[in-house]
Amino acid sequence: MSRIRVGIVGAGQMASLHAAAYKEIEDAEVYAVCDRREEVAINKALEWGASRSYTDYADLIADPNVDAVEVLTPHHLHHEIVMAAAAAGKAIHVAKPLAIGLKTAERVLDLVEQRGVLLQVSEPSFHFRPLLEAQGFIESGEIGSPMAIRMKVTLGSPSGGWPTKPESWLWRMDPARCGGGALLFDHGYHKLAAALLLMGPVEQVSAWVSRTEIHPGYFLDAPTLVFWKHVASNRVGSLELTYAPQLLVRSTTYPVVEFIEVTGTRGMLWVNQGCARVLNSAPLELMRDSRLFSFGDLDEDWREAVYASVKNFVLCMRGQARPTLSGGEALRVLRFALAAREAAHHGGTVVVGDVPRGA
Numbered sequence: 156m157s158r159i160r161v162g163i164v165g166a167g168q169m170a171s172l173h174a175a176a177y178k179e180i181e182d183a184e185v186y187a188v189c190d191r192r193e194e195v196a197i198n199k200a201l202e203w204g205a206s207r208s209y210t211d212y213a214d215l216i217a218d219p220n221v222d223a224v225e226v227l228t229p230h231h232l233h234h235e236i237v238m239a240a241a242a243a244g245k246a247i248h249v250a251k252p253l254a255i256g257l258k259t260a261e262r263v264l265d266l267v268e269q270r271g272v273l274l275q276v277s278e279p280s281f282h283f284r285p286l287l288e289a290q291g292f293i294e295s296g297e298i299g300s301p302m303a304i305r306m307k308v309t310l311g312s313p314s315g316g317w318p319t320k321p322e323s324w325l326w327r328m329d330p331a332r333c334g335g336g337a338l339l340f341d342h343g344y345h346k347l348a349a350a351l352l353l354m355g356p357v358e359q360v361s362a363w364v365s366r367t368e369i370h371p372g373y374f375l376d377a378p379t380l381v382f383w384k385h386v387a388s389n390r391v392g393s394l395e396l397t398y399a400p401q402l403l404v405r406s407t408t409y410p411v412v413e414f415i416e417v418t419g420t421r422g423m424l425w426v427n428q429g430c431a432r433v434l435n436s437a438p439l440e441l442m443r444d445s446r447l448f449s450f451g452d453l454d455e456d457w458r459e460a461v462y463a464s465v466k467n468f469v470l471c472m473r474g475q476a477r478p479t480l481s482g483g484e485a486l487r488v489l490r491f492a493l494a495a496r497e498a499a500h501h502g503g504t505v506v507v508g509d510v511p512r513g514a
């Protein structure tokens with residue numbers, strides 16, 4: 156395949172990082188940009204050096220010069236854009252979630268499989284070096300048998316870095332467009348994916364979700380506590396999501412303080428950073444045999460993880476890599492997140508039914 160020409164649908168905040176990633180790839184380019192706001196589509200096409208701009212994603216997909224489609228719109232639109240792209244035989248890189256309902260996601264995957272098109276669901280955290288090293292330590296038994304994972308995300312207010320764009324938040328606070336709460340279905344969602352990666356499948360989940368009004372009529376799902384039991388015996392996890400409006404966070408992207416802690420039978424490890432570098436501690440630490448090991452030389456720039464996710468997609472198109480998250484794997488994360496949402500809604504515990512697709 157010669158130079159890969161990509162069409163970006165949804166030219167918002169995240170698209171700027173994906174477009175920057177394509178600038179670093181020699182044999183791929185952003186060829187077309189679609190946004191329902193015409194001035195955004197044109198401005199971003201000019202900024203990113205794209206040849207075409209569209210306001211209707213169907214037109215971008217119908218463009219014969221477009222080889223691959225990046226889907227970076229609000230969540231409720233993902234499934235229809237992915238299905239249109241699959242029907243047209245285009246390769247697809249879609250932001251999470253694949254769809255906001257399980258049945259819809261299954262239908263999307265059926266079509267993708269039937270058409271035999273490439274689908275990668277973007278999960279930059281799976282390219283985040285400190286997390287990958289942590290996974291390696293767990294798999295090689297450095298902390299013994301993992302027993303508990305504890306994860307925390309606190310959304311603060313930006314101090315420099317990315318400006319907060321109200322339009323990027325408004326749809327997230329509408330469950331019909333987001334799929335669930337703005338925190339659980341965004342930063343929280345990536346943490347649930349990380350729990351599956353590090354600790355394996357999940358059996359049951361409970362959740363307590365509160366609401367904080369951040370503007371008249373607009374609610375954030377904070378504070379939230381999700382806790383669960385993995386399929387492996389004696390293995391549990393928890394996720395805490397909070398909003399601290401007066402906490403100023405210096406970050407090159409989102410103003411969030413986040414960490415992951417895994418406790419094993421002979422050691423513990425901590426991934427101390429995510430989007431923002433806020434602590435002085437190393438991005439990854441490991442405690443074992445009464446000693447603390449700090450790994451300060453890992454690439455901790457979260458933007459690099461996003462770039463790596465895009466580069467992986469291009470390698471997949473060339474048959475040189477496998478998708479970071481396949482459709483089937485993405486379905487497992489969606490099932491987990493929806494079970495947490497249901498548990499919060501009805502109370503009690505929800506069985507996740509985390510099984511491979513087709514099993």
Ligand SMILES: NC(=O)c1ccc[n+]([C@@H]2O[C@H](COP(=O)([O-])OP(=O)(O)OC[C@H]3O[C@@H](n4cnc5c(N)ncnc54)[C@H](O)[C@@H]3O)[C@@H](O)[C@H]2O)c1
Nearest residue numbers: 165166167168169170189190191227228229250251322323
């Ligand atoms: N860690 C991560 O991987 C990560 C981080 C941030 C965002 N995301 C994902 O990226 C996606 C986009 O998030 P964002 O923060 O950039 O949102 P955003 O609101 O900044 O951008 C969305 C864009 O989509 C456009 N849009 C809306 N409807 C459209 C339509 N019908 N056709 C074409 N364009 C349309 C909007 O005008 C807007 O420009 C979401 O799925 C989000 O979950 C992932």
